[in-house]
Amino acid sequence: MSLSISPHLTALALITDALAGRRRGLPGLWRDAIAARVGRPGHQAVRPLAAPGTSVGPDCLVPLTPARGDATVPEQLAALRDLPPGRLLADLEQAFGSGPLPVQWRSAAERPAAWLHGYASAISEAWDTAAPLWDNARALLDREIRRVGVAAVRGGPEALLGTLSPRLTYGGDRLLVSGADAGTHDLGERPIVLVPMLAGKDALILSLDDREAVWIAYPVPGAATLWRRPAAPARDELSALMGQVRADLLCAVARPKTMSMLAADMQIAPSSITYHCDRLRAARLITRERRGREVWVGRTHRAEELLELFRRT
Structure with missing residues (x-):
């Protein structure tokens, strides 16, 4: 043996x-x-x-x-x-x-x-x-x-x-x-x-x-x-770049979530989630896809590259 x-x-x-x-x-x-x-x-x-x-x-x-x-x-x-x-x-x-x-x-x-x-x-x-x-x-x-x-x-x-x-x-x-x-x-x-x-x-x-x-x-x-939390982006630096809420939102969609799930997880009003998602989508950092009555939010390849950059810093 x-x-x-x-x-x-x-x-x-x-x-x-x-x-x-x-x-x-x-x-x-x-x-x-x-x-x-x-x-x-x-x-x-x-x-x-x-x-x-x-x-x-x-x-x-x-x-x-x-x-x-x-x-x-x-x-x-x-x-x-x-x-x-x-x-x-x-x-x-x-x-x-x-x-x-x-x-x-x-x-x-x-x-x-x-x-x-x-x-x-x-x-x-x-x-x-x-x-x-x-x-x-x-x-x-x-x-x-x-x-x-x-x-x-x-x-x-x-x-x-x-x-x-x-x-x-x-x-x-x-x-x-x-x-x-x-x-x-x-x-x-x-x-x-x-x-x-x-x-x-x-x-x-x-x-x-x-x-x-x-x-x-x-x-x-x-x-x-x-088993601890996996290595995450340096959120302080990421927050300085795009703001705390958008940094948290981007990190929250490691896997796609619905808008209502994000509002509940982040304890933010749905209207505020929509506003910040609009800004992230304009920056080509998230995608939004309607499936029936729900809108699902996911990260783009561009967002993954940005987060990887902050992981290395």
Whole structure:
């Protein structure tokens, strides 16, 4: 048994929770921040991961397997962007057989290059949000390295694997998994590689079919202590540029909201919200879209660029 520090699995767990709707305990503030940061191609690429009843996916979701050592997010992204489209098609066939693909993966198979580009974008943009969290987790990861080392020597795999997730039970070289992919898996003599993640408490990513090794990505113990409000723009400087109300309003629409939702959240009269939205729309910082009786407000790409500028200052 060994341990791999592969933060790409953290990014995958975050987009699965925040974008694919597989709620695994990620706090709402972080779901909103990641959903707002990831662009449309990334959102579209992650949709196949949202299909109910199964979480099976192609191996190229993790192009550099943790079984072969640590890999940084830039290294994983470089490997993803170098993958030929045919690799995705081959991995889909390996995952689902030679018959018709599950409906959620058919659009990816029809445009494999576009899917790979969108998925790489989702990982990259989610990591832009999560990287500071990972930097703050060094002490937790160091403690987990020590814990795994001690447990592997003293208690064997049974004692250790039982602590990773309530969905896992191990005994007699067999791993029992509950949930969407419930089943019993014979591990044989294959080595087991553990990959701690910064993810919701119920997150779990498994690779059980590789002939070389089994790897299990799980939430690092103590991760909940790190969940704080995601990095936000420097509002004092932003307020100096456009005024307090408009700065707060722009920050409030990380995900689209209705005018009535904004009025309630900000405790401002609807007429005042309309006035400030008019000014932000004139500056090309928000969009307004009528859906039935409601008007939905969202940020433009121009607004995202402005907020990113203030995050860096």
